[in-house]
Amino acid sequence: MKVTISDVARLAGVSTATVSHTINSTRYVSSDTKEKVYQAIAQLGYTPDASARSFRTGKKKTVGFIVPDISNKFFGTLIESAENYLSAKGYHLIIANTKENMDREETNLRLLTAGLVDGLLIASTMDDFQRLDNLIPAGFPVVLIDRTFDTPKYPSVSVSCFQPIYRSVCCLAGQGKRRIGIIGGLPRLSTTKERVAAYRAAVADCGLPQDEALIRYGDSMEDSAPPCLNQLLEQGCDAILVCQGLMASVTIAYLRGQGIRLGQDLELVSFVDYDTHAYEFYYSQVDRIIQPVEKLGRTAGEQILLRVEQPDAPVQERVLTSVYRPRGEESV
């Protein structure tokens, strides 16, 4: 049978209150009594029941994370980094995967906001802020991560890539490239919109021809890069930006497989989802845009706990910056 706090109290010859206070250091207990309590706990092999505790206190010590694609390394690293922070603070992480499907996101939101978690990290795949907003109970602690909306109703942590993309396009133009293509993620996402906007701005400012055929959208899953790529090659592109890490790494492998020489036949600007030196050589012939994934995850962890503790603190919108690293340049 399950050992409860009363069993411990009985064996130790004290009240349940004292046992509870001893365990939680929540009021003074004489060292004699403490001793007896710990003795009893050890003897019975008692472990406080987490679900009774969270029922009673209303705190679950658990945060939910709604992710578009766990198998994608970008989100894998994000989760790792958030989990790392949260577990250090005594919190657990519940993962829900949407596979970029809005209905799955809706289902998960309903389930997770029903008393399962203290707060929610959301990398939303919704196209419509209203739909998301309607699913979140008033006052429920939420932090939007990576993907945001125009309305600053919820705190958010995201990465801006405007600057590096703008610069990379200008550099390519400066090298004489005229037909610069871009592959973005799902068009409805804020990240995609910002990236394409940066591209358009640079194309306009550099006086390059504006051609909608040079803008392609994938879905950030592995199989979606090659078709986009082929379309851009047919358009006679002399440079291509791939604005998402997974599609970018597939692109590099694909082009190499085709015998297309990067940095010679074609210039490539590639998003990179991690900050490691292990792949240095893999990217030696391409320009990179590097997002601070780990920092994103950690900041999200900080923000959600802050939110859980003070649900009505002022809404913060944190924007981290990504860096442009032309090929050949030293990595930091």
Next chain:
Amino acid sequence: MKVTISDVARLAGVSTATVSHTINSTRYVSSDTKEKVYQAIAQLGYTPDASARSFRTGKKKTVGFIVPDISNKFFGTLIESAENYLSAKGYHLIIANTKENMDREETNLRLLTAGLVDGLLIASTMDDFQRLDNLIPAGFPVVLIDRTFDTPKYPSVSVSCFQPIYRSVCCLAGQGKRRIGIIGGLPRLSTTKERVAAYRAAVADCGLPQDEALIRYGDSMEDSAPPCLNQLLEQGCDAILVCQGLMASVTIAYLRGQGIRLGQDLELVSFVDYDTHAYEFYYSQVDRIIQPVEKLGRTAGEQILLRVEQPDAPVQERVLTSVYRPRGEESV
């Protein structure tokens, strides 16, 4: 204030029992009454409190997954696949990351078995079965995944790679390769042991020279492949097996970066962690060993729920098979 089941009962003019039974379809309720209940629920915006419910029933509808490295695509895909199955069955997934650290695994085991989850999926990084076993309360539903131990005390789901590795080494020997190197994961893991054993068996059976210097161990993180690789190249290897997906993909990129021509200067046998066609070209010059990652995750999900429902069903040890696919051969 929070809306409770009593509020609903009061407004609907019925008892809390009826509300509960209506919600859970757990006994007959006339359609009239049902109607009134649903009306009241809608009007008040009532959502049953998950933690009260799990406290009461003892069922958390949550499974924990102890993973060595979330950011590794193998485990990312594994998690995705398990989550997919579990969420369809109404279960949530709590992730704990150990980064191949035994102490972190210990901490997580303690936390997760204390009434937080109904069952546990463990891809253990422990070297010692006893240590793991001591941390699991008697009767607690557990399924070992990917990595197993000699004692068949717990059910497990794993992948055998003996056969494909043995065959790949024999093929290489048949092509006249004499110095075949191998890079494994952490030496303490069952997966690593099996892989190295298969290699040793094949080396012996094919009459190749046995040389311990040809056996290197990494830690399955990205930065650990290149040093192993360099050591093997110094040993004059004419073929190399990389027995883990992440290290293998780093290896390929690294060798290409060095100007070493795969399939010409050096033969490579590479573990692949996913079953996708997107990377077909990436692997066109290497032989592959492909593990059924998705099936592994799904089977683990099935097994743990089975276990949660019948904690003392006979212990099953499921072994899935991986396939050897020499380069040039059609992918399935």
Next chain:
DNA sequence: GTGAAAGCGCTAACAC
């Protein structure tokens, strides 16, 4: 410095 006891919101006997 410690104890008694009231619930947290729900489910499930048991009763009618």
Next chain:
DNA sequence: GTGTTAGCGCTTTCAC
């Protein structure tokens, strides 16, 4: 076909 009510294991107020 529905209602009454005990109690899951814990925390915490109030009392001494």
